[in-house]
Amino acid sequence: MVSVQSDQRSDEPLVPSSVKIVIAGGFGVGKTTMVGAVSEITPLRTEELLTEAGEEIDDLAGVEGKNTTTVALDFGRITINPELVLYLFGTPGQDRFWFMWDELSVGSIGAVVLVDTRRLEAGFGAVDFFERRHIPFVVAVNCFEGSHSYTTDEMRQALDVSDTVPLVLCDARDRESCKAVLVRVIEHAMNKLDVMA
């Protein structure tokens, strides 16, 4: 392996670094829509190969004889500056791909749990996931037309999230609205860091 950046001018990084934010939530809540609303590129899709049991395949030996399936990941990109790129990854909606959530959330600066008031309970698993891993997250309520209007207290109760978790209303199709959600995630991550310091 070539020794990285050895001949690089200090004011001109050759390879940027990256951070990511995970957009999680149940099936069809608008995760990909949100990624697309803020991404500078049309959301991209890539595929990870899994065994039928849902385990990640990192070994190609004999894989042709196995029953495999693929899980698609959607993601978008925001170039912060020439040295830093932010990626937004939507989680796969189906529950059997939990292990992918792990890969996606490791090293992430924070997460959005997107919920749909017509199926609030679908957000419960995601809330639990990020709480257990101490990953800063905000709950974003995607306000589909005709959705129930709950009070925020009712929603917190239904999702079992405490007052310390920000809860925001949003429209996943609207760029400014999604930007505001991301800002809340980052601010929340900063607050948590501050508390720890």
Next chain:
Amino acid sequence: MSQHSADWWYDEAAGPMVRPYAMVSGRTRPKPAGDELTLTTQVRAIRTSSDHGSLLVEHLEIIKLCRKPLSVAEVAAYLNAPLVVVKVLLSDLIQRGDVITRDPSRTAVPVDMNLLQKVLDGVRAI
């Protein structure tokens, strides 16, 4: 940015998986050079005098894509190939020195205030 032809890896008769696996000739894992590749690891091709004669057309495609830095996930998406295959191909190129990588924010470097402030400013600015 142009998406590559959606099925250029795929062999109509033989099914979708044959092409990628044949391509990496059943190789199991990325070589040591590729061990650290995650979804967001940035890779970039550098100009070398290395002989490209032994490279697969897919390797060359990656080198072309990575003239500007891209993440592993982006390379996989533009090539329309499974991540596991792209990691093998990338690790070949890293080993050869045709592609370099860096990702200090991955695990070893903690997420600090300075980094978060930059991300915050960047998101506010879009």
